[in-house]
Amino acid sequence: MATIQWFPGHMAKARREVTEQLKKVDVVFELVDARIPYSSRNPMIDEVIQQKPRVVIFNKKDMANDQEMAKWFAYFKEKGALPVAVDAKHGKGLKGVEVAAIEVTKEKFEREKAKGLKPRAIRAMIVGIPNVGKSTLINKLANRSIAQTGNKPGVTKQQQWIKVGESLQLLDTPGILWPKFEDQQVGIKLSLTGAIKDSIVHLDEVAIYALTFLIKHDYDNLIRHYKIDVPQDAENLKWFDAIGRKRGLLQRGNEVDYEAVIELIINDIRNAKIGSYCFDLYDAMQDEHNDDA
Ligand code: G4P
Numbered sequence: 001m002a003t004i005q006w007f008p009g010h011m012a013k014a015r016r017e018v019t020e021q022l023k024k025v026d027v028v029f030e031l032v033d034a035r036i037p038y039s040s041r042n043p044m045i046d047e048v049i050q051q052k053p054r055v056v057i058f059n060k061k062d063m064a065n066d067q068e069m070a071k072w073f074a075y076f077k078e079k080g081a082l083p084v085a086v087d088a089k090h091g092k093g094l095k096g097v098e099v100a101a102i103e104v105t106k107e108k109f110e111r112e113k114a115k116g117l118k119p120r121a122i123r124a125m126i127v128g129i130p131n132v133g134k135s136t137l138i139n140k141l142a143n144r145s146i147a148q149t150g151n152k153p154g155v156t157k158q159q160q161w162i163k164v165g166e167s168l169q170l171l172d173t174p175g176i177l178w179p180k181f182e183d184q185q186v187g188i189k190l191s192l193t194g195a196i197k198d199s200i201v202h203l204d205e206v207a208i209y210a211l212t213f214l215i216k217h218d219y220d221n222l223i224r225h226y227k228i229d230v231p232q233d234a235e236n237l238k239w240f241d242a243i244g245r246k247r248g249l250l251q252r253g254n255e256v257d258y259e260a261v262i263e264l265i266i267n268d269i270r271n272a273k274i275g276s277y278c279f280d281l282y283d284a285m286q287d288e289h290n291d292d293a
Pocket of ligand 1: 086
């Protein structure tokens with residue numbers, strides 16, 4: 001997993017570089033993690049992108065919950081962006097990206113045509129926080145390996161246009177912006193989906209958050225997955241003990257190795273081994289998400 005330390009200087013530079021690159025494109029592809037379509041956004045993204053036509057690409061749809069995604073789709077549509085869902089890793093839904101780009105730039109190109117300008121390819125760039133799958137998507141859209149999976153804030157200097165389908169040209173380097181730091185809940189979700197470095201948040205809190213979420217929303221699957229029998233209202237420690245003992249995650253003296261259990265739970269969720277979830281629950285977040293999007 002690539003990691004970046006963000007400092008105010010880096011953030012300002014990243015923002016400046018992305019703003020500069022945006023001048024070259026007709027449409028922005030804002031990439032988010034479909035499991036946390038709100039929490040995986042850069043906190044200043046609307047200021048950075050401004051009125052530029054925007055397609056919000058929900059990546060990693062293979063690991064997300066369809067019903068929640070649908071609610072977030074409606075949210076983004078209402079904000080004037082066009083949402084599409086893809087699974088960049090397995091190359092699913094890619095055609096929808098080009099179709100959406102055509103749709104959101106239609107008016108602009110009609111205006112250009114009316115002015116007598118020659119038809120040309122739509123120019124686009126991908127923007128998003130680290131680890132949402134920007135490089136994977138670029139490589140898949142390009143049908144070859146171009147973007148490095150590894151991160152540098154902002155965008156690098158020598159850039160090229162990649163031809164995508166019939167009507168699209170994509171910048172080969174994505175704009176990398178920082179995640180939301182302030183909200184601890186968001187930090188936990190970013191960790192749970194593998195977007196931020198482990199050391200930034202306490203992994204025990206991440207595992208407890210995950211467990212609480214699963215007990216509430218997917219209890220049957222949870223006990224089936226770990227082959228344990230723990231009542232839904234049992235306290236956290238009982239869950240950790242049951243999972244640890246079932247999996248033989250023990251220390252000397254036959255004690256449960258809690259660190260190992262924490263790691264197991266987090267990895268199982270990161271890799272969608274138990275189920276497909278959205279941790280940004282639209283209904284529950286209704287009140288919050290008008291503040292800072
Ligand atoms: P970035 O450029 O935005 O920083 O992200 P990058 O493409 O490096 O992708 C980050 C991780 O997310 C990679 O996993 C990548 O394989 C995975 N990924 C990207 N898109 C999808 C998707 O649609 N579905 C799923 N399930 N995973 C996706 P990794 O663990 O860092 O590498 P690897 O183990 O896949 O090689």
